[in-house]
Amino acid sequence: MRAASALRAFCLSLLLAGCASSGNLTSGAPPAPAPADDYLIGVDDMVQVSVWRNPELSITAPVRPDGKLSVPLVGDVVAGGRTPDAVAKDVQDKLGAYVRDAQVTVILTELRSHEYLSRVRVTGAVRQPVSIPYRQGMTVLDAVLAAGGVTEFASPDRSSLHRKSGNSAQAYEVQLDHILKNGDLSTNYKVAPGDVITVPERVL
Template identity: 80%
Template sequence: MRLAASLLALGLPLLLAACASSGPLSSGAPPAVVPVADDYQIGVDDIVQVSVWRNPELGITAPVRPDGKISVPLIGDVMAGGRSPDAVAKELQGKLATYVIEPQVTVIVTELRSHEYLSRVRVTGAVRTPVSIPYRQGMTVLDAVLAAGGVTEFAAADRSSLHRKNGDGAQAYGVQLDNILNAGDLSTNYKVAPGDVITVPERVL
């Protein structure tokens, strides 16, 4: 519980900044979520697996260091951060050619650690348990709200909003959460994107 609270606290400044700069609610739906590109850029702390065909002793599995590099047998340090796995593999093949005949190198990111924090979806306001959860492809507003335990009895659910980063600010989209939860109306059950913030305000008594 303390860990979850700490993660949420870390995201709170970003959440407040996003909500403050969102401006009026958009009348339309948020843009479609673009799938993660195949040309993934390796980041610091990602776990990278390097395999050399027929030369298993040259393979490694290691995190990318803070300087963005990994250490490979025979070669030494190679820059991996900010590059695609294919680009790193091609560089390794070129350097290993001095020691191995026609090396075939595969580079795979086995754990995406560097983007995990930025890719979280946050739910705050009048929900049972405000949460910061990892983004999953296909996740919707309802999925995120249910992960937060649903809304409280004090929620003004139909005045909920989804905030999405847009350039230097953020755009807010109205979510009729009461209709989603109680009427089965999924017209505003939008698919969320990495970094989205969902806010559920309380009723004015």
């Protein structure tokens, strides 16, 4: 009897493991979007370099095709492929020869180079499937509203958020009906660049 119970438990564990690896939606929250500071600057991105108390040294300019920015006093600084913080430190170090206690900040004002990859897409039973530019702080609800909301044929609580991580992708449950009708924001996740939100149709 004890051996049979153990066998049943073992078979159940195998079944659960198979379900977990079958690609079904997960009810857990997706990983948080990468902070803006992790973004790598690209060619044609618009960058603002600000030097505290020295507005004449501050500039706003696109990154040139050679990946560089031209900063007053400093000259050319490599920006392409680097984070804003890394570029700010580089400019600050070089300005040290001219400006005492230089404090530099670098802000991305327009993401142009990665604009296509950074888009958020909403597909399925929405009034207007869209591909919209990612904005920091954007949520699932923001994206769905940009698509005109769901249609009368939608099954909102079977919606999902698809996020790529490395070479794999994960889907997360989104209870869109709870968000839209009940104000339940527990699955109103913040989106990340490249996310795809799908709203399936009802099964008739």
